[in-house]
Amino acid sequence: xxxxxxxxxxxxxxxxxxxxxxxxVVFAEAEAMAGAEQVRDFTAALRAPGLSVISEVKRRSPSxxxxxxxxxxxxxxxxxxxxxxxxxxxxxxxxFFGGSPADLAAARAATDLxxxxxxxxxxxxxxxxxxxxxxxxxxxxxxxxxxxxxGELAARAAGLGLAVLHEVxxxxxxxxxxAVGATVVGVNQRDLFSFEVDTGRxxxxxxxxxxxxxxxxxxxxxxxxxxxxxxxxxxxxxxxxESLVRSPDPAAAVAALRxxxxxxxxx
Numbered sequence: 001x002x003x004x005x006x007x008x009x010x011x012x013x014x015x016x017x018x019x020x021x022x023x024x025v026v027f028a029e030a031e032a033m034a035g036a037e038q039v040r041d042f043t044a045a046l047r048a049p050g051l052s053v054i055s056e057v058k059r060r061s062p063s064x065x066x067x068x069x070x071x072x073x074x075x076x077x078x079x080x081x082x083x084x085x086x087x088x089x090x091x092x093x094x095x096f097f098g099g100s101p102a103d104l105a106a107a108r109a110a111t112d113l114x115x116x117x118x119x120x121x122x123x124x125x126x127x128x129x130x131x132x133x134x135x136x137x138x139x140x141x142x143x144x145x146x147x148x149x150x151g152e153l154a155a156r157a158a159g160l161g162l163a164v165l166h167e168v169x170x171x172x173x174x175x176x177x178x179a180v181g182a183t184v185v186g187v188n189q190r191d192l193f194s195f196e197v198d199t200g201r202x203x204x205x206x207x208x209x210x211x212x213x214x215x216x217x218x219x220x221x222x223x224x225x226x227x228x229x230x231x232x233x234x235x236x237x238x239x240x241x242e243s244l245v246r247s248p249d250p251a252a253a254v255a256a257l258r259x260x261x262x263x264x265x266x267x
Contacts, residue, residue: 029132040114042137042163043184045086046214051231052086053257054116054216055250056241057107059091059098063195066098068245073103074110076250081111083254089116089239092133101133108134116165120144127156137163139186142173151180165216169201171208183213186239190219199226203233223253227260 046052057073060066077088090107091099099118108115117135121127122144130138138157140150150166157164166177167186177185187202197220209215217230218239227238238257247253 029128039136039161039163040112042087042114042116042165043214045114046184046216046237048086051227051235051258051260051262052237053080053084053227053254054087054089054237054239055080055083055085055244055254056089056118056239057091057099057103058089058118058241058245059103061195061242062096064242067242071245073106076245077107077110077113079250080244080254081113083251084258085113085254086237087114087116087137089118089241092117092119101129104133104135108136114163121153122149124153124156127153127160127162130157131160131162135162137165137184139165139167140177141167141188142176143167143169147176147179150177154180154182167218168205171205174205174208178210178213184216185209185213186216186218188218202230202235206233206235209234221257224256224260225263227257228263231260232262232264 057071057076058067059071073090080088088107088111090104091097092101092104093099104115104117114136115134116137116139117130117133118139119126121130121138121140127138140153142150145153154164163184164182165184165186166182167188168174168177169188169191174185187205189199189201190197199220202217206215214237215235216237216239217235221227221230221238221240222243230238240257244250244253
């Protein structure tokens with residue numbers, strides 16, 4: 001049976017098929033930009049003391065539909081920054097999430113925060129595109145990529161000065177990303193096949209994560225209580241989208257997450 005992930009990956013892999021001449025042009029542009037314009041340090045921002053918040057600019061989701069009518073990426077980014085966000089995450093997928101490269105550009109221009117391009121990166125050209133649109137970091141999803149692709153795309157990102165958030169869902173995927181040198185690892189509590197959220201997943205996988213790796217919990221984080229539980233499990237950061245986008249006061253919502261104190265984690 002086809003799943004959300006199947007459809008999304010098929011669309012992205014199809015869109016990424018470009019001829020060699022175009023590929024060479026895109027890489028040349030990205031390499032030139034890498035040499036001329038410095039990225040903001042995504043990893044360092046997450047290593048700051050306390051629980052860091054990666055605040056997401058997200059218009060819709062395949063499972064829940066539209067999240068915020070008339071969302072203003074720049075205004076939302078400024079509110080997140082005012083609340084103490086460490087980084088921004090911006091959805092750039094058009095078909096399934098209603099985002100765009102323009103959303104990323106607007107959000108990045110509105111603040112001095114590092115920006116993650118939140119998308120399904122499946123080719124080297126996707127990495128170059130991320131650099132060209134102004135991203136400081138990309139997402140590599142272990143469930144969507146082979147071991148060879150994980151290694152190649154991480155190397156491509158490093159060559160363009162981009163940080164990588166490696167996303168996993170279990171211990172087996174964790175082993176795979178650590179094997180290619182992952183230094184920032186996100187545990188997504190949302191199953192990408194069913195889109196259901198398991199709020200205990202991050203705590204379970206955290207126990208297998210080595211010291212020195214920046215640990216990020218993703219999805220299903222509704223407020224300070226969830227943030228405190230994840231901080232107690234050893235996470236350095238949380239990536240939060242839906243609850244912030246829907247909040248009547250995003251700045252206050254980010255500040256409340258930042259203020260969460262580590263609490264005993266329940267599996």
